[in-house]
Structure formats: structure tokens, C-alpha cells
Amino acid sequence: MKHLKRFHLNAAAIVAALAFGSAPAIADDYPSRTVEIIHQYGPGGGTDRFIRAISEPMQEATDQSFVPISITGGGGVPAFVTFLQRPANGYTLVSISPDDVINHALGRIDLSMVKPLVRIQYDQGLLLVSKDSPLKSVDDILAAEAKSPGGLKVGVTGSAGFDDALIGLFNAQAGTELATVPFGAAEMVSNTLGGHLDMMYEEYGPTRGLIESGDLIPLLLFSDDRLTELPDVPTAKELGYDVTIGRWRGFGIKPDTNAADVETLVALFRDAAADPGYKKIEAENALQYRSEFIGPEAFKTFLDGEIATYTQIMKQLGY
Amino acid sequence: MLESILSAVGYMVGNPMSFLLIIFSVAWGIMFGAVPGLTGIVGVALLIPFTFAFDPIQGMLLLGGVYVGSTFGGSISAILFNTPGSPEAACTSLDGYPMAKRGEAGKALGYALASSAVGGIFGALVLMFAAPPLAQLALEFGPPEYFALAVLGITAIASIGGGSLVKGLIAGLLGLAVAMIGLDPLTGVARFTFGNMMLLTGVSFIAAIIGIFALAEVLQRFAEGPQDSECLTQVSTKLPSLAELLATKATLLRSSVIGTVIGALPGVGATTAAFISYSEAFRWSKTPELFGKGAPEGIAAPESGNNAAVGGSMIPLLALGIPGSATTAVMIGGLTIHGIVPGPMLMQNNADLVYSVFIGMLLANVLMLVFGLRAARLFALVLKAPYQLVGPAIVVLCMTGVFALNNNVSDVAVMLVFGAVGFFLKSYGLPVASFIIGLVLGPIAEVSLRQGLILADFDMVTMISRPIAGTLLVLAVLSLAYGLWGQLRRAKPGGPSDAEPETT
Known part of the structure; x- marks a missing residue:
């Protein structure tokens, strides 16, 4: 009986120690549930597949799911509006691509309401x-x-x-x-x-x-350079037309998300983008040439540049 | 080819696991089809991660089985509760529910199941033996042909309500008008959105049909008051006899052909196939006045059509690597994850995979028939539950289902609004079928007309004088004229003769 009591006390001490020990870790516990990634394209499309591919290594690392949520139609506006309605708790991301930049340039959405997180793919x-x-x-x-x-x-x-x-x-x-x-x-x-x-x-x-x-x-x-897969296909650039814009894919998050969670996410994405399994999928789609992982600051700078570029293009085209 | 088939059969026999996978996937598919909001697309997408555990052949068997099962599954809830579980089953509600409502739920489910299996097996056989030539035929279909096809289907709206030409047109044109809401598909300009961001997507088709069919029915049943408890004892789980099934053989064959061809066209799928099969069945029927009141042909046509479209939509996927439907688009994603490049070389480089998929789809249909017939009797018993309990449950299921579809609250609002729309359509005797056909085929007609005009440099004559498009359009005009003539002739001797639905 005495023994048992002692054991109980010890157990309580251990539990308390564990609880205390993990107290600061609670903040580091992120992500502790499923993270949803909203995008405006159909299930099975390029972006949907990209999210599934990049989230494979992230799920292994965290034991949590990262699932693509497809909200199609309306030129991507409903997907973006849905993202804006979600709380800034780090569990909702939104995919960002040139389509969103164009929507911003046309005044359909406001990209300043999203914090650029990472850019991963850059296609041609x-x-x-x-x-x-x-x-x-x-x-x-x-x-x-x-x-x-x-x-x-x-x-x-x-x-x-x-x-x-x-x-x-x-x-x-x-x-x-x-x-x-x-x-x-x-x-x-x-x-x-x-x-x-x-x-x-x-x-x-x-x-x-x-x-x-x-x-x-x-x-x-x-693109800037020819593809190894298609050595005989000339680039617009070498023929004298400076058209190198390509579709890139990145993610954004609500601006007032906890900074530590943002850091965790960026690190997760950085590791996932370098994962051999993901790299293989990237190479199968000839995506490795211009894709380069960039973090929040570089992505912000890049995004501002893209906004300027597309605003000018859309104006030229008479939109 | 025979060699490939034999080798695929050998693979299946050598891997008994495949059979288990097919049984599981068909059951999984039926469930995803039957629950409103959980469509086959979602069912396939959710299973893709599980295919990592299997080799590509087993993975594709799994996805193919879900596709087959989900296309039939939608008809269960469509027949029992007037709640199409998936868009392709919307058409099955039109006659399936009236038949179930008069106490013959088992018969309605039996018709749906047998027609699904016939259509599915037909589609799978065509896929097996004629995929490359049919894929080539599908490539002949440009925007003018899509336009003509949609027009041919739309001409049915005038006559399909059975009663009055004017009411059919009103309902059909309302459907066409609703289909215009949202971003202009070609220029991206907002139409009829009244500044509402969420209307930019347009009216979600599945939210609209669930509102029109399911919610409107619940509203009407409750509006009628709690007097129909006598219905409860009359639920028959009797299945249709072989002779009754054989009586629909012409409809089955016609709809299977229509479904396979439409399925093979990229961008239009099982839903369009079901509606065009239905309107053709109506046009060719000897008893068109029974449509909408529980006609066996009205169940056989859409169910064989939409299941044949499953095999059809695999044709461009396997022969060309381009998806014939939204579900096959998800399957392409599944293939690429396994390192298989979908494209014209697939049949040569991965013959084992392709032929196993063929065999798997045939098996899936046969298994569905065997197990489904037993399950159908059980499902039919659900109708014995008092409607005072079933009704509210349907409303809850519809709301959650419609929300789950796109994670979008505005879809729930759309469903509620269309519940009221459906209620008023019924109250004023406007045919729901015409409204839905306008809603389904309107966008296809509009987009393909405008695409076709751009391609033809806005020369209408060039556009409609192409052989396939021209033939289809002439057929549309002829059938419209024939329908009008028939109605005028019928109208003369003292009003439309409403034949009593047979009571068994």
C-alpha cells in the first residue's frame, strides 16, 4: 500500500514534470491538427497535385495532414474570399500564383491582405x-x-x-x-x-x-534557357521576343499569424521542397529549371515586382 | 490484343487481392455517390493516397471501382428521398422518386441497378474494343458539334413537361437564365451577380438540384400536412422481373450508345449523358405521357446513360491521356503520382495496366449488380420510416452535404433559395425537368457557340454547316417540329389525355 502510494506520488511528479517541461513546447506544438491549403483550381489539376506532392514530406515530418481545399470558379475570387474569412491561427494557407496577381491588378482581390510565405515552383x-x-x-x-x-x-x-x-x-x-x-x-x-x-x-x-x-x-x-527535355525548341528570348513570364506557385498566410508558427511552416516547406521524393516529381514535370525555394521576404519582393509587371501588361492589353 | 486481355485476366487471378479491392471500391463508391455532397470525384480524390500502398494496377482498379460505384450510388438517394446524391443522378429523380413514392421503391432501385450495370458493361466493352477509333471520333467534336449536341438536348424542354408547351418553355428558359449567373466564361466579366462576390462562381449545379429536388419535396410534403402515414405499410421491395427489364431494352441500348459517346467527349460527362439520354428516351417513347410519373424508361435511360459515360470518359484518358470528365481528371493525378505518364503511349507501354482496368471495370459492374440487388431491398425498407423523422434528416443531410462540397456557405444559401424555387415550380405546375435541362445544357450551348464563332471568325454559316454539327442541328429542328405537331394534334381532341399511372 505504502509502495503504491509512493509510486503514485512519483507518477504525479513525473506527470507534473512532463507537463511543465512541455509548457513552452505547447507553442512549438504547431501544427497540432490538419492544415488546410485553399486553392482556386480543380481537384487533380496542377496546383492540387502540387499541394499533394509537397505535403507528403511535411506530413511525414509533423504527423499532421496538409490538405488542398479546392474552391473553383469565379476567376479565383471565391477561393480568396474564403481564405480571408478564416482565422489567423496558422491552419489555413492560400495558394498564390500569377492568376492572383492578375486578379489584384484588375482590382478583383487585394493581395496586401495576405502575407507571402514561400514560393516553390516556377514553371515555363x-x-x-x-x-x-x-x-x-x-x-x-x-x-x-x-x-x-x-x-x-x-x-x-x-x-x-x-x-x-x-x-x-x-x-x-x-x-x-x-x-x-x-x-x-x-x-x-x-x-x-x-x-x-x-x-x-x-x-x-x-x-x-x-x-x-x-x-x-x-x-x-x-523561358530564359532551352529545356534539356526539348533541346530543339527555341525560346522566345533567343528569337528576340522578351517573353519569359511563367506560372509560379507559392503560398500565403494571414498577416497576423503567430511569428513562431510562420517560421515553423517556412522551415517545413523548405525541407519538403528539398525532399528527394518531391524532387523526383518536380523533375518528371521539368519543373526543376526555374523553381527555387524562396522565403517570406524574398517572396514579398518578388510578388511586388510581379504586381508591377502584370499591372502594366493588363493595362497594355486594355483590361 | 487477346494476349493482353489474357495476361490481364492472369494478373487478376494471380492477385486475389484485386477482387477484394474492387468489392471495397465499389461499396466505397456507392456510399460516396449516395450521400449528397460526397461525389465520386471526392471519393476518388480521397483514395489516391491509399493507392501508394499498392502497385499502379491495383491503384487504378481501386479508382475505377469507385467511379463505377459512385455513378450508380447517386440513384439510391435520388430514388428514395428525391435527393440526388451526385449531379449525374439528378435525372434519375425525375421518374425514380415518383415510382418509389407510389410504393414501388424496390422496383425503382432494381431498374436503376440493372440499367446501371447494362450501361456500365456496355461502356466498358466499348472502351476495351474500340477506344482508339472512338477517341478519334471524339476529336472530330469541336465547339460547333458541342453546341449542336446541347441544342438537340435543349429542344426537349418544350415538350418534356408532358402538359403544356408554354409551361415547359417557361421552366426551361428560367433554367437557361439561371445558368447565366456568374463570371462570363469567355471574357471574365461578372453577369447578374449584383456586386455579390460569392455569386461570381455562378449557381453551383449540385446545390441547385439538391434544393430543387430534395428540399422542395420536403417542403411540399410538410405543406401537405401529416396525412400520409398510410403510405408506410405499402412499401414494396419487389424487384422488377426480367420481362419488365427486357421491355426497356431499346431505351437501354440507345442510352448506352449516347452515354458512351458523350462520355468520350472531354468536358462533358455523365450528367449531360443522363439528361440527353432522358430527353431522347422521352422523344422515342410510345408512352411519353408517363414520363415524370414513374416511367421505367425514365429510370433506365439516365442510369444506363450515365454509367455508360463512365467507360466513355475513360476512352480519352487511356487513348490520349486527356480526361473525359472531372473524375478522370483526378485519376490522371493518381497515375502521375505512380510515375506513369498518361498519353497515347500508355496502351503500348502499360498494356497490362490498361487491360486490367478494362477487366476491373467489367467486374465492378457485375459485382455491383450481384450485391446491389440484395442491398436494394434493404435500402427500400428505409421508406418505412415515418416521414416526420426522415424529412428533417434529409434537410440536415442536404445542408451539410452541400457545404462539404466546396466548403462554401454560399452554396448552402443557393440550396435554400432553390428549395423555394423548386417549391414554386411545382406549385405552378412548371416542369422541373425542363428547368434542370436548361441549367445543365445552357452553359455548354453558350460557351461552345461563342468559342465556335470565334474560331469561325464570326461566320455562323461556316460554323453550322460542318457535317456532324449540321446533322445534329437538323435533327434538333425536326424533333422540335415533330414534338410541336404532336402536341397540337393531341391538344385538339379535348385537352391533353392524362393517362393514369398503372397501379400495382
Whole structure:
């Protein structure tokens, strides 16, 4: 009995010690439940897949889930509004991409209400034609446009979004009048393959299978350097058109989130972005060339630069 | 090809685990289809992390089974509670619920299940033997063809209500008008949003149909007062006989073909397939006046159509690497995570995987039929519960389901508003079917018309004189004229003859 009592006391002491010992750790306990990442794209789309891929190593490290929440439609505004309605407790992130910058430039949302956290991916896009297309090179495009300006139709995804900005920028530089036609991602591909569209704009990852089989031919790359995967595809830059903007993917958080939690998150993302499993997925989609992990300060600077760039582009395009 | 099939069968026999996976995934899919708000897309997306534990073949079997199960599952709640669990089951409510309401729930579920299996097996067989040519056919469909297809479906709104042409048109055009709300799909300009941020997304289709069907029905039942307790004892769990099922064979075949082709078109899927199958079944039916009152064909058409669309939507996925539907888009994500590049080379490089998926989908349909027939009788018993308890439970389920869909409170508001809309449509005798067809097909018609016009440099004649588009449009005009003529002829000898629904 005495023994038992003593044991109880000891146990109580241990429990107390544990409780005290862990008291400061409670703040470090973050994340102690599921973190939701709101994005404006469909489930299974590039961003949704990106979030699932990057959160794999983070879940291993923390034992907590990081789940993508897809709120589609409305040009991304409802997704952003939903994020703003969430509390600043570190358990809701929002994906940030050039589409959000364009929404900001058009006055649809206010990006100053979100704190840039990290930028991870930086993609590069391609102009692609079907294998049966009479257009075999950029010169063919320029010749066709010189003959009948505005005759060529480019399939893009989204309306008044990133793809439109990029094609508009190319038009301004190359003196062409390529007309964009918005489609869903899948219909854009089927309409290009079926010859209803003259060409389409898309990143390498989603079109890799059709490029490898020879059904889609990339004619032009919008980046600084050629891709190792597509050594024969010229960049717009080397042809004299300074169009290098690409789709990047990062995350933001509510501005008044606890600073320690923000640090924890940034470290988690930094480790995840360097994880071999994630790196492999990145390489399969040819995303490794321009992707570079940047933290809150660098991302903020980058974002301000992007806002200036896109505000100017959208103004040029007459939006 | 035979070799690939045999090798795939060999794989399945050598891995008994596959059968367990298919059974589990079909059951999982039925559950996700049946619970409002938990669609097959969510069911597939949630299982993707679990596929890491299996090889790619088993992973795809799992996802394919969920897809098959969820497409049927939606019809259970559509028939029993007038609550379409998923958008593709909305059409099944139109005749499934009236049949269940007159005490033949078992029969309605039996029709749905058998038609689902027939459509599903048809789609899977076409996928197996004709995927490459059908994928090529799908590529022939540009915006003008999508437009013509949608118009063909929309022409049904005028006649489908059975009663009056004017009421059908009013309801159908209201549906088209509601479909205009939100950001303009081509220019990104806000339309009819009245400055409300949450309306930018437009009216969520699933929130709208759950409101129109489920909530409106609860409202109406409660408005009628608590007098229908006599209903309780009349629930029959009797399944339809083989002869009754065979009587719908023409509808089954037609809808299976329609469903497979529409499924193979990227961007339109099972929901569109169900509605076009339904309107075609109506047009070809010898007893169109029974539609909306529990006609067997009205269940057989959408269920075989939407399940055939499952196989159909796998055609562009496996033959070209582009998704034919939202669910297959999620499956592509699953493939890439396993390091498989979806594209035209998939069938050559991963023949084992592709053929195992074919066999798996066939098996999933057969298993669904075997287990479903037993389950259907059990499900039908739910109707014995007093409506005073079931009604409020349905309302709670709808609210949580609609919220879970997009984590969006405004969807719940949309559902509530459309509950009232549905209540008023019914009160004024406006056909719900026409309204929904306008809502589903309106956006497809609008977007593809405008895309087609841009592509044709705004030359309408070039656009509609393409062979497939032109044929479909001529068919639409002819069927509209035929329907009008029929209605005028029927109207002459003293009003529309409302045939009594058969009472068994």
C-alpha cells in the first residue's frame, strides 16, 4: 500500500514534470491538427497535385495532414474570399500564383491582405501545335499572321488570366494578333489535336505524354534557357521576343499569424521542397529549371515586382 | 490484343487481392455517390493516397471501382428521398422518386441497378474494343458539334413537361437564365451577380438540384400536412422481373450508345449523358405521357446513360491521356503520382495496366449488380420510416452535404433559395425537368457557340454547316417540329389525355 502510494506520488511528479517541461513546447506544438491549403483550381489539376506532392514530406515530418481545399470558379475570387474569412491561427494557407496577381491588378482581390510565405515552383510554358498542323515553326506562325492578322486561334485556359497575359505580351513583341479562345484544360487539348484550334498554350508537365508520342509538337518555349527535355525548341528570348513570364506557385498566410508558427511552416516547406521524393516529381514535370525555394521576404519582393509587371501588361492589353 | 486481355485476366487471378479491392471500391463508391455532397470525384480524390500502398494496377482498379460505384450510388438517394446524391443522378429523380413514392421503391432501385450495370458493361466493352477509333471520333467534336449536341438536348424542354408547351418553355428558359449567373466564361466579366462576390462562381449545379429536388419535396410534403402515414405499410421491395427489364431494352441500348459517346467527349460527362439520354428516351417513347410519373424508361435511360459515360470518359484518358470528365481528371493525378505518364503511349507501354482496368471495370459492374440487388431491398425498407423523422434528416443531410462540397456557405444559401424555387415550380405546375435541362445544357450551348464563332471568325454559316454539327442541328429542328405537331394534334381532341399511372 505504502509502495503504491509512493509510486503514485512519483507518477504525479513525473506527470507534473512532463507537463511543465512541455509548457513552452505547447507553442512549438504547431501544427497540432490538419492544415488546410485553399486553392482556386480543380481537384487533380496542377496546383492540387502540387499541394499533394509537397505535403507528403511535411506530413511525414509533423504527423499532421496538409490538405488542398479546392474552391473553383469565379476567376479565383471565391477561393480568396474564403481564405480571408478564416482565422489567423496558422491552419489555413492560400495558394498564390500569377492568376492572383492578375486578379489584384484588375482590382478583383487585394493581395496586401495576405502575407507571402514561400514560393516553390516556377514553371515555363510552350506554344504547341498538332502533328498535322501546317504550322511547323515560329516563322510559319509569323508568316500566317502577316497574311491574315488575327487568323490564328490559340487555345488557353481561363479567361482574362495568366495565359491571356502571356499571349498578349507575345503579340505586342512579335507584332502578331493571335486570338485567344478559353477552354477547359482537357477540351483545349482535344480541340488542338482535332484541328479545331491552330495551337495551344500549356506547360510541359501536363502535355509530356502527348509530346513524347509526337501528337503535339512544341514550337516555342517561354523561358530564359532551352529545356534539356526539348533541346530543339527555341525560346522566345533567343528569337528576340522578351517573353519569359511563367506560372509560379507559392503560398500565403494571414498577416497576423503567430511569428513562431510562420517560421515553423517556412522551415517545413523548405525541407519538403528539398525532399528527394518531391524532387523526383518536380523533375518528371521539368519543373526543376526555374523553381527555387524562396522565403517570406524574398517572396514579398518578388510578388511586388510581379504586381508591377502584370499591372502594366493588363493595362497594355486594355483590361 | 487477346494476349493482353489474357495476361490481364492472369494478373487478376494471380492477385486475389484485386477482387477484394474492387468489392471495397465499389461499396466505397456507392456510399460516396449516395450521400449528397460526397461525389465520386471526392471519393476518388480521397483514395489516391491509399493507392501508394499498392502497385499502379491495383491503384487504378481501386479508382475505377469507385467511379463505377459512385455513378450508380447517386440513384439510391435520388430514388428514395428525391435527393440526388451526385449531379449525374439528378435525372434519375425525375421518374425514380415518383415510382418509389407510389410504393414501388424496390422496383425503382432494381431498374436503376440493372440499367446501371447494362450501361456500365456496355461502356466498358466499348472502351476495351474500340477506344482508339472512338477517341478519334471524339476529336472530330469541336465547339460547333458541342453546341449542336446541347441544342438537340435543349429542344426537349418544350415538350418534356408532358402538359403544356408554354409551361415547359417557361421552366426551361428560367433554367437557361439561371445558368447565366456568374463570371462570363469567355471574357471574365461578372453577369447578374449584383456586386455579390460569392455569386461570381455562378449557381453551383449540385446545390441547385439538391434544393430543387430534395428540399422542395420536403417542403411540399410538410405543406401537405401529416396525412400520409398510410403510405408506410405499402412499401414494396419487389424487384422488377426480367420481362419488365427486357421491355426497356431499346431505351437501354440507345442510352448506352449516347452515354458512351458523350462520355468520350472531354468536358462533358455523365450528367449531360443522363439528361440527353432522358430527353431522347422521352422523344422515342410510345408512352411519353408517363414520363415524370414513374416511367421505367425514365429510370433506365439516365442510369444506363450515365454509367455508360463512365467507360466513355475513360476512352480519352487511356487513348490520349486527356480526361473525359472531372473524375478522370483526378485519376490522371493518381497515375502521375505512380510515375506513369498518361498519353497515347500508355496502351503500348502499360498494356497490362490498361487491360486490367478494362477487366476491373467489367467486374465492378457485375459485382455491383450481384450485391446491389440484395442491398436494394434493404435500402427500400428505409421508406418505412415515418416521414416526420426522415424529412428533417434529409434537410440536415442536404445542408451539410452541400457545404462539404466546396466548403462554401454560399452554396448552402443557393440550396435554400432553390428549395423555394423548386417549391414554386411545382406549385405552378412548371416542369422541373425542363428547368434542370436548361441549367445543365445552357452553359455548354453558350460557351461552345461563342468559342465556335470565334474560331469561325464570326461566320455562323461556316460554323453550322460542318457535317456532324449540321446533322445534329437538323435533327434538333425536326424533333422540335415533330414534338410541336404532336402536341397540337393531341391538344385538339379535348385537352391533353392524362393517362393514369398503372397501379400495382
